[in-house]
Every structure is written in structure tokens, then in C-alpha cells.
Amino acid sequence: xxxxxxxxxxxxxxxxxxxxxxxxxxxxxxxxxxxxxxxxxxxxxxxxxxxxxxxxxxxxxxxxxxxxxxxxxxxxxxxxxxxxxxxxxxxxxxxxxxxxxxxxxxxxxxxxxxxxxxxxxxxxxxxxxxxxxxxxxxxxxxxxxxxxxxxxxxxxxxxxxxxxxxxxxxxxxxxxxxxxxxxxxxxxxxxxxxxxxxxx
Amino acid sequence: xxxxxxxxxxxxxxxxxxxxxxxxxxxxxxxxxxxxxxxxxxxxxxxxxxxxxxxxxxxxxxxxxxxxxxxxxxxxxxxxxxxxxxxxxxxxxxxxxxxxxxxxxxxxxxxxxxxxxxxxxxxxxxxxxxxxxxxxxxxxxxxxxxxxxxxxxxxxxxxxxxxxxxxxxxxxxxxxxxxxxxxxxxxxxxxxxxxxxxxxxxxxxxxxxxxxxxxxxxxxxxxxxxxxxxxxxxxxxxxxxxxxxxxxxxxxxxxxxxxxxxxxxxxxxxxxxxxxxxxxxxxxxxxxxxxxxxxxxxxxxxxxxxxxxxxxxxxxxxxxxxxxxxxxx
Amino acid sequence: xxxxxxxxxxxxxxxxxxxxxxxxxxxxxxxxxxxxxxxxxxxxxxxxxxxxxxxxxxxxxxxxxxxxxxxxxxxxxxxxxxxxxxxxxxxxxxxxxxxxxxxxxxxxxxxxxxxxxxxxxxxxxxxxxxxxxxxxxxxxxxxxxxxxxxxxxxxxxxxxxxxxxxxxxxxxxxxxxxxxxxxxxxxxxxxxxxxxxxxxxxxxxxxxxxxxxxxxxxxxxxxxxxxxxxxxxxxxxxxxxxxxxxxxxxxxxxxxxxxxxxxxxxxxxxxxxxxxxxxxxxxxxxxxxxxxxxxxxxxxxxxxxxxxxxxxxxxxxxxxxxxxxxxxxxxxxxxxxxxxxxxxxxxxxxxxxxxxxxxxxxxxxxxxxxxxxxxxxxxxxxxxxxxxxxxxxxxxxxxxxxxxxxxxxxxxxxxxxxxxxxxxxxxxx
Ligand code: NA
Ligand code: NA
Numbered sequence: 002x003x004x005x006x007x008x009x010x011x012x013x014x015x016x017x018x019x020x021x022x023x024x025x026x027x028x029x030x031x032x033x034x035x036x037x038x039x040x041x042x043x044x045x046x047x048x049x050x051x052x053x054x055x056x057x058x059x060x061x062x063x064x065x066x067x068x069x070x071x072x073x074x075x076x077x078x079x080x081x082x083x084x085x086x087x088x089x090x091x092x093x094x095x096x097x098x099x100x101x102x103x104x105x106x107x108x109x110x111x112x113x114x115x116x117x118x119x120x121x122x123x124x125x126x127x128x129x130x131x132x133x134x135x136x137x138x139x140x141x142x143x144x145x146x147x148x149x150x151x152x153x154x155x156x157x158x159x160x161x162x163x164x165x166x167x168x169x170x171x172x173x174x175x176x177x178x179x180x181x182x183x184x185x186x187x188x189x190x191x192x193x194x195x196x197x198x199x200x201x
Numbered sequence: 202x203x204x205x206x207x208x209x210x211x212x213x214x215x216x217x218x219x220x221x222x223x224x225x226x227x228x229x230x231x232x233x234x235x236x237x238x239x240x241x242x243x244x245x246x247x248x249x250x251x252x253x254x255x256x257x258x259x260x261x262x263x264x265x266x267x268x269x270x271x272x273x274x275x276x277x278x279x280x281x282x283x284x285x286x287x288x289x290x291x292x293x294x295x296x297x298x299x300x301x302x303x304x305x306x307x308x309x310x311x312x313x314x315x316x317x318x319x320x321x322x323x324x325x326x327x328x329x330x331x332x333x334x335x336x337x338x339x340x341x342x343x344x345x346x347x348x349x350x351x352x353x354x355x356x357x358x359x360x361x362x363x364x365x366x367x368x369x370x371x372x373x374x375x376x377x378x379x380x381x382x383x384x385x386x387x388x389x390x391x392x393x394x395x396x397x398x399x400x401x402x403x404x405x406x407x408x409x410x411x412x413x414x415x416x417x418x419x420x421x422x423x424x425x426x427x428x429x430x431x432x433x434x435x436x437x438x439x440x441x442x443x444x445x446x447x448x449x450x451x452x453x454x455x456x457x458x459x460x461x462x463x464x465x466x467x468x469x470x471x472x473x474x475x476x477x478x479x480x481x482x483x484x485x486x487x488x489x490x491x492x493x494x495x496x497x498x499x500x501x502x503x504x505x506x507x508x509x510x511x512x513x514x515x516x517x518x519x520x521x522x523x524x525x526x527x528x529x530x
Numbered sequence: 531x532x533x534x535x536x537x538x539x540x541x542x543x544x545x546x547x548x549x550x551x552x553x554x555x556x557x558x559x560x561x562x563x564x565x566x567x568x569x570x571x572x573x574x575x576x577x578x579x580x581x582x583x584x585x586x587x588x589x590x591x592x593x594x595x596x597x598x599x600x601x602x603x604x605x606x607x608x609x610x611x612x613x614x615x616x617x618x619x620x621x622x623x624x625x626x627x628x629x630x631x632x633x634x635x636x637x638x639x640x641x642x643x644x645x646x647x648x649x650x651x652x653x654x655x656x657x658x659x660x661x662x663x664x665x666x667x668x669x670x671x672x673x674x675x676x677x678x679x680x681x682x683x684x685x686x687x688x689x690x691x692x693x694x695x696x697x698x699x700x701x702x703x704x705x706x707x708x709x710x711x712x713x714x715x716x717x718x719x720x721x722x723x724x725x726x727x728x729x730x731x732x733x734x735x736x737x738x739x740x741x742x743x744x745x746x747x748x749x750x751x752x753x754x755x756x757x758x759x760x761x762x763x764x765x766x767x768x769x770x771x772x773x774x775x776x777x778x779x780x781x782x783x784x785x786x787x788x789x790x791x792x793x794x795x796x797x798x799x800x801x802x803x804x805x806x807x808x809x810x811x812x813x814x815x816x817x818x819x820x821x822x823x824x825x826x827x828x829x830x831x832x833x834x835x836x837x838x839x840x841x842x843x844x845x846x847x848x849x850x851x852x853x854x855x856x857x858x859x860x861x862x863x864x865x866x867x868x869x870x871x872x873x874x875x876x877x878x879x880x881x882x883x884x885x886x887x888x889x890x891x892x893x894x895x896x897x898x899x900x901x902x903x904x905x906x907x908x909x910x911x912x913x914x915x916x917x918x919x920x921x922x923x924x925x926x927x928x929x930x931x932x933x934x935x936x937x938x939x940x941x942x943x944x945x946x947x948x949x950x951x952x953x954x955x956x957x958x959x
Binding site: 022023025026028029030032033036037039040044054057058059061062064065066067068069071072077078079080081082083084085097100101104105108111112115116118119139142 | 543544545546547548549550551552554555558570571574575578581582583584586587590591594765766769770773774776777796799800802803804806807808810811812814860861862865904905907
């Protein structure tokens with residue numbers, strides 16, 4: 002039952018975070034195009050649009066929040082992880098990670114709650130250039146933190162199972178084969194694509 | 202005991218700060234300390250008009266100010282105040298902003314924000330906006346042809362600049378200095394205070410004071426917070442806010458003196474258009490009015506009519522008073 | 531109560547909570563316990579507003595440019611060209627690594643990204659030629675630092691964003707420092723090559739090879755020329771320049787080097803978007819955190835404390851550099867700048883240090899922190915590529931680190947080295 006729940010959650014989270022990620026990718030493409038076309042129009046034809054900067058900014062915001070849950074799922078968020086690494090694969094280490102994940106769950110719940118309030122208030126505030134309600138732009142917030150919440154819950158369940166001596170490793174192709182780089186198996190923290198993200 | 206968090210985006214050198222300190226002192230003294238005012242200058246609590254008005258609604262910020270361009274995010278038709286060449290003199294504009302228009306705006310903003318935001322009082326922040334250019338002096342609208350002029354993300358400014366044959370270029374204020382240096386832009390619509398406080402006078406050499414807009418500054422309070430005050434406290438806050446607004450009317454022109462001096466010292470030339478040239482500039486406002494009326498329909502029409510009526514009454518009143526004073530030898 | 535949030539912050543830091551959550555949770559819990567729940571809205575609103583910034587957009591665009599350059603085979607071409615030029619020197623491949631980093635730096639903005647690209651090419655090549663794995667790793671790590679210092683630079687963008695300093699001025703300020711570090715590294719390599727009898731290529735590359743590799747590297751080498759020319763010439767702003775650099779690198783990869791296939795583009799954009807999302811969220815969280823820092827009056831407390839120690843700007847600058855080096859050992863450059871710059875910079879500018887000067891020195895200090903153990907991201911990446919332990923690489927890294935610290939000291943006490951170019955370009959007074 003427990004096992005099925007974890008595998009089911011992983012299945013859903015994998016699909017949902019990836020779908021959000023592809024949408025975010027498309028937004029980055031649009032963002033690049035918008036800014037490039039604006040430069041060409043302005044320098045080449047002396048024509049500027051009112052809305053390019055605003056649109057590009059909100060595209061970037063959406064891109065960020067849409068891809069954030071996948072970042073959490075893959076453990077890409079940088080941390081000072083001496084302790085976690087030092088006690089890796091021991092009961093104490095797993096318990097520590099469990100505590101950390103539970104705090105993320107709590108945070109995510111708060112974030113969803115606050116963002117719903119923001120959406121409500123934001124419906125009567127218009128953006129500067131396009132004059133659309135900013136509440137619509139805030140819609141990405143509960144989506145992002147809701148998904149982050151589910152990913153964190155999945156990790157909480159998985160870590161609890163491990164603490165109880167059961168090992169349920171959900172199948173996820175990106176998280177294999179980093180064992181010998183000295184990070185925990187499912188964190189995948191030293192994959193090149195991941196490493197890029199950690200500092201700049 | 203209640204605390205009011207007051208914030209504005211300008212720094213401590215701005216007249217907003219002087220006004221805020223007067224407000225703080227007035228309110229804290231006259232409520233015998235039952236209302237405390239904390240002043241946060243600069244973008245400490247929020248960083249843009251959208252964010253600050255959102256914070257006002259959320260109760261994070263209690264008092265915040267907005268120019269007509271900024272307040273457009275909560276009540277778009279307010280941009281009527283930014284229609285170019287609407288106001289003609291300081292005395293008229295001060296009379297209008299202190300008059301019945303205040304209550305008009307208060308009611309409209311309350312309605313637009315579902316009773317969440319209330320206008321306290323209207324002052325000014327920066328005086329008149331002019332046209333600052335780096336290389337070419339602008340004497341008539343025709344001189345604007347081909348120039349790349351920085352505007353805010355406001356359709357009003359964009360329409361005005363485009364209509365003069367220039368190319369409007371929206372840039373964040375923080376990028377204006379570099380933009381002027383490199384030539385991404387040839388000029389900017391700004392007041393003398395903003396030009397000098399951002400060191401733009403190192404690049405901008407010509408300032409044409411055709412007075413396309415007056416930088417009104419509306420101080421708002423979160424209505425939930427306001428309603429939580431007692432009747433007496435409300436009165437003190439309103440009185441304090443009007444004192445605050447009057448301080449900005451007075452302090453800004455005096456601070457402007459130093460800005461003019463700094464502008465001239467760095468080799469800048471100020472140009473005041475002649476009567477004929479001013480008439481040329483005023484014609485440029487027509488397409489902006491059309492845009493405004495098309496955009497905001499009946500409500501916009503009604504609001505603009507109120508403002509114009511107020512302006513006419515104030516102008517007539519002041520003209521009559523002047524006549525009487527001049528006639529009285 | 532004033533510092534409650536700092537205690538939470540320290541506690542979470544030690545137990546290994548990811549920074550992005552820590553910067554929201556620590557002040558969040560503190561505010562909650564103090565009964566200021568309304569300020570939780572402030573935290574969250576600032577998170578959104580911190581990301582909602584046009585200048586910050588240069589960051590994803592420069593990451594995109596870097597991804598395009600790597601995928602387009604640009605790194606290999608630059609290495610080939612550098613090898614043809616100086617591969618025949620003793621310790622040739624080590625010199626080649628430094629020069630390649632300088633060439634790459636003009637288009638790429640991230641030391642961490644570059645470390646993986648340069649490392650995966652140079653480390654195997656150097657090992658094949660008889661260099662030790664730990665020495666090769668150390669050379670790549672030390673060189674990667676240059677990529678983040680010579681413009682464009684992601685770290686500089688972060689600093690400019692949080693402190694409202696001109697990005698263009700900071701970029702100009704990093705050029706000489708970056709070149710000085712390259713020279714310093716090459717001096718260390720030359721000395722060690724002489725005493726340790728390091729390998730060299732059998733013979734000097736012929737003129738034909740130099741020309742051929744030069745021609746192949748020419749268009750990629752034009753990236754910085756287009757960037758700088760475009761910014762100085764008023765064609766675009768630094769943010770827009772980043773987008774143009776990305777598009778230019780994409781066109782090169784698609785049609786010139788032909789190493790990028792159209793079918794590969796979605797993957798490149800996806801990697802960029804994911805990396806950017808993680809960093810931008812960190813930026814947003816740092817802005818939230820910073821708002822509580824200033825709400826609590828922490829900067830004033832810190833500055834009055836610091837000024838009670840000394841008000842001599844030179845001594846203070848030294849102390850701050852030492853503090854930052856220690857911070858750099860424990861923390862990543864991005865979050866460190868986002869948290870500390872708003873606290874430290876006002877103190878220094880108050881004492882008359884030029885804001886751009888301090889901005890560049892502090893950023894470079896934190897960039898060097900990317901290769902200082904125990905917490906050094908570049909070091910981790912290199913260790914992943916070379917399979918060499920971080921401690922072993924660190925030992926080999928010491929002389930290079932020393933050289934870089936000498937340059938840091940130099941630019942700290944000779945401000946002109948930083949300010950000369952921005953002044954000449956009219957970006958600072
Ligand atoms: Na670079
Ligand atoms: Na470090």
C-alpha cells in the first residue's frame with residue numbers, strides 16, 4: 002500500500018514536473034525571440050513596443066516557477082551538505098533528510114496558501130504596460146508550490162520507508178549512476194546539466 | 202497602539218522623505234503616541250508600483266505613494282493626469298490637486314480596489330517633466346524627429362513621443378545612464394530633479410522645459426488599516442497627510458534650485474519654448490487624448506471632463522485674483 | 531528577538547537545508563514566532579518581485595549562450611587554436627587551458643558551466659600527454675575562474691542586480707583583473723613546468739596549422755567583439771546583448787560548426803531553463819531574505835559594529851576580503867553576494883570606496899571562492915570529471931590560488947586597475 006503510494010506519486014510527479022518543464026522551455030524560447038526581435042526592430046527600424054520588456058519579464062518568472070518543482074525533485078537546490086553527506090546511508094542521515102523534507106512540505110503548504118491570497122488581491126491590480134490583472138500572472142505560484150509539495154511528500158514517504166528498513170526506489174532515468182561521484186544516489190547532484198545550475 | 206508602515210521608492214534625499222518625517226512627527230505627536238509611524242525609504246519593503254500596491258492590499262505596507270503612471274495599476278483612467286500639456290502653471294496645478302478632485306479620485310480608487318485602498322492626499326514629486334537630450338537641442342516638436350527617447354512603460358508617453366516623430370524606447374530607470382552613454386537612447390522625458398539625482402546631467406546636455414506633465418504624487422493608505430483607527434486618529438492622519446503633501450509642494454521647488462545649478466555647472470543648457478513653440482507642443486497632445494478616450498470610454502471621458510473643469514475654474518479664479526491685484530495700485 | 535532569524539538561518543545551514551528554502555523559512559518562522567504574520571506576505575511577495583526583473587534576464591541568456599557554445603563545439607576549436615599557438619612551450623597544455631579559458635570567457639558567463647566543458651576536453655588530453663590527473667584538474671579549476679571574471683559574468687550580473695550598480699561598468703571593471711589572473715596563472719605554470727620538468731609538444735605547430743585552427747576559431751572568437759561592440763555602440767543594453775550572444779552562438783552552432791542539430795535545440799533550451807530556474811529562485815529567495823535583513827535594521831548594526839573596529843578604509847577592505855574568503859569556503863558565490871553585498875557595500879561606500887570598485891573586488895573574491903575547499907562548486911564539477919578527490923586537487927591548487935589572491939590584493943589596493951576601463955568608457959565618474 003505504502004509502496005504503491007510512493008510509486009504512484011513518483012509516476013505522477015515525474016510526468017507533471019516534466020510537462021511543466023517543457024512548457025517552461027517553450028517560454029524560454031519565446032522570451033529569447035521577443036527580446037531579439039525587439040532589438041532588431043528598434044535598431045533596424047527605429048520602432049519600439051511598449052510591451053516587450055514586461056512580457057519577457059513575466060515569461061522569465063513563469064519559466065522559473067514552472068521548472069522549480071523538477072529542480073526539487075532532482076535535488077538540484079544547493080545546500081551546505083556536510084552532515085547529510087557525512088551520515089549518508091546511515092539511519093541518522095536518513096532521519097535528518099526526512100526532517101528537512103518535512104520542513105519543505107510545511108513551507109510549500111504556506112506558499113500555496115499565501116499565493117492564493119495574492120491571486121485574489123491581484124485581480125484588481127493591472128500590469129503597467131499590458132494592463133492585465135497581475136492576479137493572472139500569480140496563477141503560476143500555487144501550481145509551482147503545489148507540485149513542489151507533492152514532490153516533497155514523495156520524498157518524505159520514501160525516506161520514511163527507508164527508515165523503516167524498506168527501500169522503494171522509484172524508477173527515474175536521470176537519477177542513476179552518480180554513486181561514485183560521492184553524492185547520494187537519488188540526488189544526481191553532479192550530473193553536468195545539474196552542476197551548471199548550482200552556482201551561476 | 203497602532204503602527205503605520207510608510208514606504209516610498211525614492212531615497213532619503215527626496216522630498217518624499219522630508220514630507221514623511223513631517224507626517225510622522227505630526228501623527229505621533231497629535232495622537233499622543235497612540236499611532237506610530239515607521240518610515241522605510243528606498244525599495245526596502247517593495248520595489249515597484251505593482252508590488253507596492255499589492256503590499257498595501259496585503260497589509261504589509263500601510264502608506265505608499267504613486268504618481269499618475271504608478272497609480273494606473275490600480276485605477277487605469279487616472280492616467281488622465283498624465284495627458285500632456287494639461288496643466289499650465291504651478292499655481293493652477295496646486296489649486297486643482299488641493300480641491301474637490303481629491304474626493305473624486307478617492308471614491309474612484311476605492312471602488313476600483315473593492316474598498317482596499319484609500320487616497321489620503323495629493324502632493325508632488327519632481328515638478329515638471331521636460332525633454333532631456335544628449336546631442337540635439339529640441340525647440341519644437343519637429344526637432345524630435347528621429348531621436349530615440351526613453352519613456353516609462355506608459356502608452357501615454359509612448360504615443361506622445363511617437364507622434365512627435367521620435368522613437369519611444371522603454372528602459373528601466375537603472376539602465377538610462379548607460380543607455381545615454383552608449384546611445385541606445387538620445388534622451389529621456391524627466392524632471393530636472395530626476396536628471397540630476399541619477400547623474401544623467403553628465404550625458405544630458407539640453408533640457409527643454411515644454412512641461413509635458415506635472416509629477417503628481419498621491420499618498421494612499423490601506424483601507425482596512427485606516428478603518429481600524431479611531432475617529433480622532435483618522436482626523437489626525439488625514440490632517441497630517443495634507444501637511445505632508447503641502448511640504449512636498451514647497452520643498453521640491455526649493456530642492457530644484459540645486460538641481461538647476463548642478464545641471465548648468467555640468468554644461469547643460471535649459472530652453473523654455475516661446476509662445477508659438479509652446480502652441481506647437483500643445484497640438485501634440487491631441488492624439489494622446491484620443492488614445493485615452495478610446496481606451497477608457499465613458500469613465501475616462503467623465504473623469505477627464507472633471508479634471509478639465511477643475512482646471513478651468515482654477516485658472517479663472519487665479520486670473521481674476523491676479524487681475525484684481527494688478528488693478529489695485 | 532532582532533537576530534532570531536539569524537539563529538534559525540545558522541541552524542538550517544548546518545543541518546544542510548537547501549539555501550532557497552532556508553532563506554524563506556528562517557525569517558518566516560522568526561516572523562511567525564514574533565507575531566508578525568502579516569510580514570509572511572512580504573517574504574512571499576519579494577520572492578516573486580526578486581525574479582521579476584529585466585536586468586536579471588541577462589543571466590538565463592548568458593547561460594543559454596554558454597550551452598550553445600558548448601554544444602556547438604566552440605570549446606574544442608578554441609583549445610585547438612590555443613594549442614597551435616603555445617602548445618610547444620614546456621607545460622604547453624596547461625598554458626593552453628588558461629588561454630582557452632580567456633578566449634571562452636568573452637562569450638560565456640559561468641565558471642561552473644565552463645569548468646565542465648573545458649574540463650572534459652582538457653583533463654583527458656593532459657593526462658594522455660603525461661600530466662597527473664590532480665595537476666590537470668587544478669589547472670582547469672584555476673582557469674575556470676577567469677571565465678566568471680572576464681565579462682560577461684553571471685556573478686557580476688547578480689551583484690549589479692541586488693545593489694543597483696551599472697552592469698556595463700562592472701563588466702568593464704572585470705577585464706583587466708581577469709587578464710591579470712591569466713598572466714599570474716601562466717607565470718605559476720611556467721615556474722612549475724621548469725622545475726618539475728613538465729611535458730611539451732614535440733615540435734612547434736606549423737604556420738599552416740596556426741592559420742587553419744585560427745580560421746576555425748575566428749567566428750566563435752567574434753562573440754565578445756559583437757557583445758562589446760554592440761553595447762558600446764548603443765545597439766543594445768547588456769541584457770539584450772546576452773540574448774544576442776545566445777542567438778549568435780546558436781546560429782554558429784547550427785550553420786557554421788554544424789554541430790547543433792535542430793532536433794537538439796529543445797534539449798539545450800530545456801537544460802538552460804532548468805539551470806536558470808534553480809538560480810533565479812535562489813535570487814528571489816535571497817531578495818526575500820534581504821528584505822527581512824533590512825527590516826530588522828541589521829545593516830546599520832553591522833556597519834556600526836564594523837566601524838567601531840576601524841574606520842580606515844584600507845584596513846577594513848583587507849578585513850572584508852579575509853571575511854569573504856572564509857565565507858567563500860563555506861558558501862556558494864551567488865547566495866553569498868545576494869546576502870552580504872547589501873550589508874557590506876554601504877559601509878565601504880560610506881568610507882569613500884568607489885561602489886564599482888568594491889563591487890568588482892567583492893565579486894572576484896566570491897568567484898575565487900568557487901575553487902576553495904571544502905565548498906567549491908567548480909572543484910566539485912572538476913572532481914566529478916577527473917574522478918580525483920577534492921582534497922588531492924586542492925593541494926595542487928594551492929600555488930594557483932596564491933597567485934589569484936595576489937591579483938585580488940593588487941586590485942584591492944590599486945583601484946585604477948578596476949576603474950580605468952569603466953572610466954574611459956564613461957560608465958563611471
Ligand atoms: Na565571461
Ligand atoms: Na569555496
